Amino acid sequence: QVQLVESGGGLVQPGGSLRLSCAASGSVFSRYGMGWYRQAPGKQRELVAVISSGGITNYADSVKGRFTISRDNTKTTVYLQMNSLKPEDTALYYCNARSRLADYWGQGTQVTVSS
Numbered sequence: 255q256v257q258l259v260e261s262g263g264g265l266v267q268p269g270g271s272l273r274l275s276c277a278a279s280g281s282v283f284s285r286y287g288m289g290w291y292r293q294a295p296g297k298q299r300e301l302v303a304v305i306s307s308g309g310i311t312n313y314a315d316s317v318k319g320r321f322t323i324s325r326d327n328t329k330t331t332v333y334l335q336m337n338s339l340k341p342e343d344t345a346l347y348y349c350n351a352r353s354r355l356a357d358y359w360g361q362g363t364q365v366t367v368s369s
Contacts, residue, residue, distance in 0.1 A: 255280045255281060255358075256278055256279070256280045256281045256283075256286065256351045256356070256358040257278065257279045257280045257358075258276055258277070258278050258349045258350075258351060258358055258359065258360035259276065259277045259360060259361075260274060260275070260276050260347065260348070260349045260360045260361065260362060260363040261274070261275050261276075261277070261363060262274040262275050262363060263347060263363030263364045263365045264364075264365070264366070265366045265367075265368065266339055266365070266366070266367055267367070267368070267369050268339060268340060268341060268367055268368075268369055269338060269339065270339050270367070271335070271336060271337045271338075271339065272336045272339065272365060273333060273334065273335050273336070274290065274333065274334040274336070274347055274349075274363060274365075275331055275332075275333055276288070276290075276331060276332045276333075276334075276349030276360060277329075277330065277331050278330045278331065278332070278349075278351060279330065283327055283330035283351075284307060284327040285307055285353060286307060286351040286352060286353050287304060287305065287306045287307055287351070287352045287353070288304065288305050288323075288325055288332040288349070288350065288351055288352075289301065289302070289303065289304035289305070289323075289349070289350040289352065290302040290303050290304075290323060290332075290334045290347055290348070290349060290350070291347070291348045291350055292343075292345035292346065292347045292348065292365075293345055293346050293348070293362075294342075294344060294345040294346075297345075299348070300314065301314055302314055302317055302321065302323075302334065302347070303317065303321055303322075303323035303334060304323065304350075305323045305324065305325050305332065309325070311323055316342075317336075317343075320336065320337050320338045320339075321334060321335065321336050321337070322334070322335040322337075323335075332349065334347070336365070339365075339367045340367060341367045341368060342367075343365060343367050344365060344366050344367050344368070345364075345365060346362040346363070346364050346365075347362060347363050347364075347365050348360055348361075348362045
């Protein structure tokens with residue numbers, strides 16, 4: 255069992271930055287692939303970025319060059335650094351932990367990009 259708690263969301267102006275954190279507990283963090291997903295009102299949840307247990311990353315085309323996912327296995331935390339934010343980045347951002355046998359989600363943290 256893995257518990258995930260996101261933090262770091264908020265209101266930011268276009269062009270601004272935020273860093274999301276996801277603290278994991280309850281299992282061997284280093285064994286899980288970790289990811290960030292987002293869901294805007296009226297839209298389906300979509301992949302933002304993922305990082306494998308070995309540190310390989312993958313990004314949605316819409317955030318490439320602006321967002322960076324990273325993980326600290328000693329702190330059992332995954333981060334999402336978001337730069338050059340746009341209004342279309344506004345969404346509820348969810349943390350995900352995935353292994354061959356299990357799939358866990360956090361409760362989400364709201365990111366709103368608006369002037």
